[in-house]
Amino acid sequence: MNAPAVTTLASGGFFAEVSQESQGNLSACLQCKKCTSGCPVAGWADIKPHALVRLAQLGLKDELLGSRMIWECTSCQTCFTRCPQQVDIASLNDALRRMSRRASQVNSKTTVPAFNDIFLRTVRKRGRMFEAGLMASFKLRTMQLFSDMGKLPMMLWKGKMPLWSGKVKGRKEREELFRRASDRNGGSS
Amino acid sequence: MEGTAHDYQSSTLAISQTLGLQMPEVPGWTCCGSTAAHQSDPLLALALPAKNLLAAAGTTVAVGCAACYNRLKTANHHITRDSETRKQVAAVLGADYDGKTQVLHLLEILARDVGMTKIAAQVKHPLRGLKVVPYYGCLLARPPEVTKFDDPENPTLMDKVLQAAGATVVTWPHKTECCGAGYSITDASVVRRLTREILVMAKAVGADCIATACPLCQLNLDLRQKDTEKEAGEHFGLPVFYFTQLLGLAFGIPRKKLGLRSLVVSPSKLLADRGIPA
Numbered sequence: 120m121n122a123p124a125v126t127t128l129a130s131g132g133f134f135a136e137v138s139q140e141s142q143g144n145l146s147a148c149l150q151c152k153k154c155t156s157g158c159p160v161a162g163w164a165d166i167k168p169h170a171l172v173r174l175a176q177l178g179l180k181d182e183l184l185g186s187r188m189i190w191e192c193t194s195c196q197t198c199f200t201r202c203p204q205q206v207d208i209a210s211l212n213d214a215l216r217r218m219s220r221r222a223s224q225v226n227s228k229t230t231v232p233a234f235n236d237i238f239l240r241t242v243r244k245r246g247r248m249f250e251a252g253l254m255a256s257f258k259l260r261t262m263q264l265f266s267d268m269g270k271l272p273m274m275l276w277k278g279k280m281p282l283w284s285g286k287v288k289g290r291k292e293r294e295e296l297f298r299r300a301s302d303r304n305g306g307s308s
Numbered sequence: 309m310e311g312t313a314h315d316y317q318s319s320t321l322a323i324s325q326t327l328g329l330q331m332p333e334v335p336g337w338t339c340c341g342s343t344a345a346h347q348s349d350p351l352l353a354l355a356l357p358a359k360n361l362l363a364a365a366g367t368t369v370a371v372g373c374a375a376c377y378n379r380l381k382t383a384n385h386h387i388t389r390d391s392e393t394r395k396q397v398a399a400v401l402g403a404d405y406d407g408k409t410q411v412l413h414l415l416e417i418l419a420r421d422v423g424m425t426k427i428a429a430q431v432k433h434p435l436r437g438l439k440v441v442p443y444y445g446c447l448l449a450r451p452p453e454v455t456k457f458d459d460p461e462n463p464t465l466m467d468k469v470l471q472a473a474g475a476t477v478v479t480w481p482h483k484t485e486c487c488g489a490g491y492s493i494t495d496a497s498v499v500r501r502l503t504r505e506i507l508v509m510a511k512a513v514g515a516d517c518i519a520t521a522c523p524l525c526q527l528n529l530d531l532r533q534k535d536t537e538k539e540a541g542e543h544f545g546l547p548v549f550y551f552t553q554l555l556g557l558a559f560g561i562p563r564k565k566l567g568l569r570s571l572v573v574s575p576s577k578l579l580a581d582r583g584i585p586a
Contacts, residue, residue, distance in 0.1 A: 160502075191498065193490075193498070194343050199451050217347070230495070242345075250311050250312055257494075279313075279527075280311065281311050289336060296356075299400045300351045304349055
């Protein structure tokens, strides 16, 4: 961690890659830690927001792509909003998530990527959210079959979990839209 | 909003009718892709909202959900600022979208366009004595250069609307703290930790209830409140309304139309104690 920042920044490699992917203005960070003091999940994060930026500058790819923090960030945008240097840590996290998946380095403790896939598949096929179907698929995929099952009767009783939902027309167009987006990203989505 | 937030939908439509606002649905609207899209594919995360905004071209899109609002505004922000992004989105969409369909949250429409005088004129049962903390959540006001909603640290649009309804708005520091959002499904312990902070603070400043402006904020604070209480060993018992429900009560709209039955932490005793007919 004592490597001189200037040398590392100039050396390109991972830093250049993550800067490009995030468009996050990462070299402007002055380590004031305002991001970390406002971050709702920093208290238990394995890498705190200001350290994410520093590790990116130092090119410590494996630490970043395998971290839990990149999947625990709630995308609340507090870090970016308060940053005096306009470093976009929320975008940095999105970029690290994508790079982590591409490099197959996703932290084994997170179920967020599985959720994202099921969520987007629902949008592609149905056009809108179908909460009951989403929950069922997610639970099967992650084998958390009984977590939160206690919530189901309450949600049914309160009318908050319809067991049937209509689909929006235009599935073919949506499938094409998703395919074109995926093609433009080199098939990564 | 037809599913988990049907109460937000029905109360929004009811107060809109009272105020003479037209709220037709965007034809064939689809999901904005939410966090799942921006974590996975930045271009898809712009194209999905752009598809809806293109379908609504020439009108103003009124949004109830803070996350949808943020994604729609983000699409407009990037598409209008960068011609290359506009081109890429057009290629995915199969049509050019100029980024100019106006997007407003219901709070902006009520506080700025309708205005306090018109709102106050419809109040039949002022919410006198009801101590409310307005909870805006993360994504309405952040990042400010994208949403241009209000002051990012201390927004006041909901405060004004609730005051016009006669409620006592209590000052508190947690207006824009995060509720844990989608972790409700992937890791509810995150939501319990974060909502505990919000509930503790609401209680500490002496609030009777919380007003929300987003379906997921409401769900996390209300449906999960019992679990949060159990884990924290504390009792909160704080009803969590949509601000549209509180406004509807002040307008004298029947509670059935406002979906009050769908609140998990029942507001019945509180409303009776404060003499608010519901």
